[in-house]
Amino acid sequence: MLTDQLISVHEFCSYHQLDITFVETLEQQGLIQITTVEQGLYIQPDAVAPLERLVRLHQDLAIHTDDLDVVNELVERIESLQQQITQLQNRLAFYES
Amino acid sequence: MDFIDYYKVLGILKGASEEDIKKAYRKLARKLHPDLNPNDAEANKKFQQLNEAHAVLSDPEKRTKYDQYGKDWEHAEQARHGGARHGGARQQQRQRQAYSPGDGGEHDFSEGFGGTNFSDFLSSMFGQEGGPRAGRQEAKFRGQDFEAELRLNLRDAYTTRKQNLTVGGKTIGITIKAGVENGQKIKLSGYGAAGVNGGPTGDLYITFVIAEDSRYKRKGNDLYVKETIDLFTALLGGEKIVETLDSKVKVTVADGTQNGAKIRLKGKGFPVYKQDGAFGDLYVEWQVLIPTNLTEEQKDLFRKASTL
Numbered sequence: 330m331l332t333d334q335l336i337s338v339h340e341f342c343s344y345h346q347l348d349i350t351f352v353e354t355l356e357q358q359g360l361i362q363i364t365t366v367e368q369g370l371y372i373q374p375d376a377v378a379p380l381e382r383l384v385r386l387h388q389d390l391a392i393h394t395d396d397l398d399v400v401n402e403l404v405e406r407i408e409s410l411q412q413q414i415t416q417l418q419n420r421l422a423f424y425e426s
Numbered sequence: 427m428d429f430i431d432y433y434k435v436l437g438i439l440k441g442a443s444e445e446d447i448k449k450a451y452r453k454l455a456r457k458l459h460p461d462l463n464p465n466d467a468e469a470n471k472k473f474q475q476l477n478e479a480h481a482v483l484s485d486p487e488k489r490t491k492y493d494q495y496g497k498d499w500e501h502a503e504q505a506r507h508g509g510a511r512h513g514g515a516r517q518q519q520r521q522r523q524a525y526s527p528g529d530g531g532e533h534d535f536s537e538g539f540g541g542t543n544f545s546d547f548l549s550s551m552f553g554q555e556g557g558p559r560a561g562r563q564e565a566k567f568r569g570q571d572f573e574a575e576l577r578l579n580l581r582d583a584y585t586t587r588k589q590n591l592t593v594g595g596k597t598i599g600i601t602i603k604a605g606v607e608n609g610q611k612i613k614l615s616g617y618g619a620a621g622v623n624g625g626p627t628g629d630l631y632i633t634f635v636i637a638e639d640s641r642y643k644r645k646g647n648d649l650y651v652k653e654t655i656d657l658f659t660a661l662l663g664g665e666k667i668v669e670t671l672d673s674k675v676k677v678t679v680a681d682g683t684q685n686g687a688k689i690r691l692k693g694k695g696f697p698v699y700k701q702d703g704a705f706g707d708l709y710v711e712w713q714v715l716i717p718t719n720l721t722e723e724q725k726d727l728f729r730k731a732s733t734l
Binding site: 382386387389390391400403404406407409411415416418419420422426 | 455456461462463464465607608610643644650
């Protein structure tokens with residue numbers, strides 16, 4: 330597999346001053362996927378933004394790594410509910426007009 | 427720019443200890459953090475103020491100046507040093523701009539919180555502005571995000587179209603995919619205000635407002651339309667040409683069709699957003715027109731029919 334389109338976990342951790350075990354724990358929790366290529370650990374570019382959100386929650390709010398999956402799940406539910414609200418508002422407008 | 431009482435923002439008294447400040451900050455940050463409040467502009471604004479307050483009050487030197495000079499704390503200090511730097515209000519404004527929401531529940535972070543447009547890390551890789559969290563003490567600030575509304579009619583939203591927008595003197599060409607929904611928001615990275623001191627540029631958020639159509643009503647990807655048929659077609663059956671948004675369809679009307687009856691024209695509704703070739707359905711509601719001004723001969727025929 331070509332690694333030039335993947336993001337090195339090592340570089341990511343170095344940039345964000347993280348211990349690599351942080352990213353490994355997230356993978357164990359099923360929050361991210363790590364690709365191993367020739368003993369190097371990588372993530373897909375589109376996984377960087379969601380991963381950075383987890384990093385922010387961890388670093389800004391001191392949320393423990395083990396609890397991040399719960400918080401992440403709740404945030405995803407909020408986003409989903411917000412989308413549903415918009416759709417319901419549109420449907421309501423349909424019936425009220 | 428109004429003065430912001432940092433103590434009030436943190437909900438603490440002026441004599442609060444460092445520990446109190448830390449606790450108050452932590453408590454409010456958990457409540458207002460943009461990642462926990464996706465698409466909530468008010469929470470985002472309060473979080474910016476919270477960070478601003480925390481940045482000043484958690485620094486003993488800045489706090490002393492703030493306590494001494496109040497709203498002009500930074501300005502007063504500048505005056506003592508020849509007034510070469512920006513004023514306090516400007517500083518407040520810059521700090522408020524340092525944190526802004528993204529779309530789809532993702533948030534963008536700039537100086538102080540480890541993020542820029544789509545990714546702090548990717549931005550650094552591709553040579554854009556912004557930097558690691560280690561550099562959060564540098565006075566770089568992300569430019570302000572712009573919000574805009576784009577009004578379309580239903581027919582505009584039916585097809586993919588390119589549209590030019592002029593924002594802040596810049597003309598931006600955007601492609602609006604068919605099937606966009608009322609209230610849907612998109613982000614155009616880097617089209618907000620310019621950053622301060624080399625900070626990254628803000629983003630432009632466009633919310634689509636789709637006006638109602640006089641003929642068609644939309645529910646999700648389905649369209650609803652009312653069509654009239656005359657009494658004889660309703661009684662005896664027949665054909666009717668129904669206009670869809672992009673064509674005309676010949677529809678068979680069954681005999682004995684009731685007023686208000688609906689039929690579904692599969693795949694003749696609204697395009698599904700970002701799914702080429704996928705369409706919702708078109709529901710046609712028949713409205714039977716009762717004839718008026720009947721001649722005596724016609725009335726006689728109806729009377730006869732009613733007794734058969």
